[in-house]
Amino acid sequence: MSRIENNHVTKVAIVGAGGRVGGPFARSLLETGKHTVTAITREDSTSGAKLPEGVHVVKVNYDNEESVVSALKGQEVLIITLSVQTPKDTQAKLISAAAKAGVPYLFHNAYGGDITAEQVNKDTGLAEAEAATRKQIEDLGVSKWIAFCCGFWYEWSLPMGTDLYGFDIKNREVIFFDDGETKFSTSTWPQCGRGMAALLSLPVEGQGTTLESFANKPVYIQSFRVSQKDMLASILRVTGDKESDWKVEYQPAQERWEEGRAAMMKGDRQGFARMLYARSMAKDTSGNFEGKLNNDVLGLKDEDLDEWTKFCVDFAMAGRSWWAE
Numbered sequence: 001m002s003r004i005e006n007n008h009v010t011k012v013a014i015v016g017a018g019g020r021v022g023g024p025f026a027r028s029l030l031e032t033g034k035h036t037v038t039a040i041t042r043e044d045s046t047s048g049a050k051l052p053e054g055v056h057v058v059k060v061n062y063d064n065e066e067s068v069v070s071a072l073k074g075q076e077v078l079i080i081t082l083s084v085q086t087p088k089d090t091q092a093k094l095i096s097a098a099a100k101a102g103v104p105y106l107f108h109n110a111y112g113g114d115i116t117a118e119q120v121n122k123d124t125g126l127a128e129a130e131a132a133t134r135k136q137i138e139d140l141g142v143s144k145w146i147a148f149c150c151g152f153w154y155e156w157s158l159p160m161g162t163d164l165y166g167f168d169i170k171n172r173e174v175i176f177f178d179d180g181e182t183k184f185s186t187s188t189w190p191q192c193g194r195g196m197a198a199l200l201s202l203p204v205e206g207q208g209t210t211l212e213s214f215a216n217k218p219v220y221i222q223s224f225r226v227s228q229k230d231m232l233a234s235i236l237r238v239t240g241d242k243e244s245d246w247k248v249e250y251q252p253a254q255e256r257w258e259e260g261r262a263a264m265m266k267g268d269r270q271g272f273a274r275m276l277y278a279r280s281m282a283k284d285t286s287g288n289f290e291g292k293l294n295n296d297v298l299g300l301k302d303e304d305l306d307e308w309t310k311f312c313v314d315f316a317m318a319g320r321s322w323w324a325e
Contacts, residue, residue: 016081018050024193072101099140106143117286144215150187159316169316177253184287185222195221198298234309253282
């Protein structure tokens with residue numbers, strides 16, 4: 001029998017509920033009217049103003065396990081979203097505390113690519129850490145993990161320069177990886193929020209699709225499946241530009257990700273981005289979730305590509321950067 005009352009999740013704790021990833025999760029969960037959302041924040045956190053209205057806040061000291069355990073007691077799901085600046089041992093501490101608190105389900109800090117793409121994850125250096133995290137959860141034997149595979153975030157990746165999806169919108173430049181025609185899955189933050197809310201609104205156990213059917217497995221969602229050339233075509237529709245207005249270059253994906261890895265090893269943080277995106281968008285289609293998608297069972301529809309491309313174009317042309325916001 002489920003340890004969760006009435007066979008439906010109602011109590012969800014989120015680390016990072018004021019962030020770009022955790023925020024959409026929190027808002028969408030609250031919008032269902034079925035969930036109580038608790039934001040787990042540091043004692044010295046100043047992000048309260050960014051938290052969605054209706055979120056309950058509990059402040060903890062990550063170096064005091066008992067304070068984290070106390071905050072997580074009674075929670076049915078823990079969603080961990082952490083920034084790259086977070087101390088590396090923070091997630092391990094949260095996982096240990098979740099086990100001691102008896103939290104049944106846990107979303108670790110793995111949002112993006114396909115965790116089953118072993119060679120890609122090995123090439124990008126993500127495999128070892130990801131495997132260790134899942135092993136920790138399984139060895140503790142209390143929580144079951146779910147990996148949230150959503151591809152790269154579209155509204156983050158398209159307007160942020162050639163290091164990511166290869167586009168410099170403001171200067172009308174694009175670098176196509178290989179031939180630019182490889183399809184891959186990508187999602188917006190709101191779509192991720194809807195996906196999480198739909199997933200945690202499923203019955204925990206029983207017939208048909210349940211939350212338990214995703215235990216210790218990935219869930220796959222997308223907003224759309226596109227190629228770089230599809231994105232350029234969308235930009236041209238939105239802006240009225242002609243392709244001849246753009247500077248178009250081509251680079252082999254393997255060459256690009258190897259260059260990015262070399263730059264990263266020399267301390268260039270953007271080198272990691274170049275490596276990760278180019279490797280995940282290479283012709284082995286590791287970033288294409290076709291045949292694995294759970295959109296249908298979660299009631300998710302593909303979004304309007306041009307609508308989100310327009311958002312990205314407006315964002316880039318205004319000189320905005322996510323790093324500064």
